[in-house]
Amino acid sequence: MNYGIEKLIFVFAGIFVISNIIFGKNQMFLNESCEETKVESQQKMQQGIAEHIIRFHVIANSDTKEDQELKLKVKDRVVEAMRPKLKNVSSIEEARKILRDNQTNMEKLADKVMKEEGYSYQSHAELGMTTFPVKRYGDLTFPAGRYEAFRILIGKAEGKNWWCVMFPTLCYVDESYDVITEENKETFKKVLTKQEYESIEKQEGQYFYKFKLLEWIKEL
Template sequence: MSKIFLLGLLFLFVAGGWGMLALYESRSTITTPNRNDYVRLHILANSDSLADQQMKLKVRDAVIAYLTPLVKNVKSAEDANSIILAHQGDIIKVAKQVVSVYDVEYPVTVQIGQFNFPVKSYGNLTLPAGQYQAVRILIGKAEGQNWWCVLFPPLCFIDGSKVATAPISGTSDDNNDKQPKIEIRWKITELLSSLSK
């Protein structure tokens, strides 16, 4: 092989390495969002009984249907949080109306503040573990499986009569979200492999 060819291969190898490094850094920037840019919704059921879990999902539907129009055009998490705080009493009323349909005497508590969350994925968005501004709705003893999504920016919303599939539900023990595996290939290796054939 000539020296010019080898120098060309070396140049391609170095340029490819720098390109892959830049791509990796840009991807890692995307997957580490600022926790202050989000307001989350967290609903805890009374228990794991079928009726209590169904009730939790009905409360979820009603609260999302109520809150989404209020925050959908908001520009910041701070503004969304202010709107939610101003409507805290109404959120309690909405949740209690659902619970009353089930003919039970469960209390409903709404907490608004900073709460710990595990790492969670919503489609292509992965939120790291840590403290987030959130609305927590505690139904009864709040000892059952829980459900969460992101209120702002709106990643949980109602589509007709059902919740859209964008949010991924789970319990605090549900850490089975798999990250897609990135396969790195060097073009130079493929080129050399094709030349040797």
């Protein structure tokens, strides 16, 4: 073969290899950028949802069977007491005020329940920001992230916790989350944007697993 032709083939082969390497890196960069954009978009969606809801969080003294059972009894009584007060509330500002106004009363109620059960633990109620994992309630799935929450901390507050959505209310004493009523859904449609509501409405589990993936990525 002519030396000039061999040299030309070698040059073109080198260009081809280098082009593939550059293209591959660019494609990888584009894929990573796309994934980052998706994650950022989902994070913004979570933050938007969080602006309109208040979660409820009860933390047990410890993980013993007795302390966990006590936690649920405290939860039941607090939910029973607060649901009528929040039933017709239409704004997060009003819900926030009601919770703050009843903070001391809920501490007293929790302490009363514990005393009735033979415990001397002290409770602490607070309204503030805290981190939640992804959570599904019937047809609605809430992404992991930071939310405003009304919290009841029992004793040392070192045990497993219980949570629900206090405003708009999705807290039930019987913990029956398999079916969310149309009334509940309409309430969420009123406080969330159309896009935010569609993102939490379960469609064959896709949002649950998408939010689970986002939760895993955040932990990396």
